[in-house]
Amino acid sequence: MVDVNELFLFVLVVEAGSFNKAASIAGISTPALSKKISKLEKELSVQLLYRTTRKLSLSEAGETLYKHAKNINQQVNEAIGAVSNFSDKISGEIKLSVPTISGELLLAEIVAEFCQQHPDISVNIRLENEFADLVTEGLDLAIRTGNLENSTLIAKPLIVSHWIVCCSPDYIEQHGMPKKIDALLTHNCLAYTGQAKGSHDWRFEQNGQEQSIRISGNFATNNAQALRKAALAGYGIAYVPRCGVYEDLQNGKLIALLTDYKPRSLGVYAVYSYTRHLPTKIRLLIEHIKQGYQNKAEYF
CATH class of the missing domain: 3.40.190.290 (D-Maltodextrin-Binding Protein; domain 2)
Structure with missing residues (x-):
């Protein structure tokens, strides 16, 4: 049986373009990640990636696997999200970056409402138009408009x-x-x-x-x-x-x-870093924000 986690990591390596970057996003060491991919290749009895000192490239088998596996992270997160309402109450801090127009128009109020509904959650919201680096700046979530260049991020559509x-x-x-x-x-x-x-x-x-x-x-x-x-x-x-x-x-x-x-x-998206299991508090906030946009759909 192929480990689903190995498929996650394979997709991450392809989209990150390097083992070092993918390992940083996944929170594991580069050698450990390399061993995971080698194990996946051994289990499938095919070579998936051609590795050189300068770049990675996909084999024909790798291209086929990537085509079918690239949406697996989203599918698993949605499956986990479907049952996460049965878990205990959520708590903790969420660091959020939003564009100034949406922030001033409706997001500040929407996020404040979310905090009122979940009193054990606190949200630190930044209004800015520049696309912040979620990983290096320690952000849990960003709302962004337009084309997203970083393919290692997960983007959930909210509205046009x-x-x-x-x-x-x-x-x-x-x-x-x-x-x-x-x-x-x-x-x-x-x-x-x-x-x-x-x-x-x-x-x-x-x-x-x-x-x-x-x-x-x-x-x-x-x-x-x-x-x-x-x-x-x-x-x-x-x-x-x-x-x-x-x-x-x-x-x-x-x-x-x-x-x-x-x-x-332009599309408006909720954007977050690759994660094997999207935290319930982030999922709930995304759903709340999406509903807030839909409630004012005529504005857009």
């Missing part, structure tokens, strides 16, 4: 965040309303730099074709609330996550522009 181009009625009255994305070239566009890329390259889709335009303007910031206030004051056009300006759109303080174009959309 849609963006919107908007400005105040006063701005339109003074400068007119752009009907095509090319018209943005003649407008003062406010850049949101609190994203990994694309702050000055606004991307859209129309009739299945992707379009983008390089905008310019006299104001840029990495703070979504500062950008919102600049747009509300009539200083220019903003391209921001809809959740951050939803109420302003509803009450008419901001107006949606270029509605014939499909704006960008």
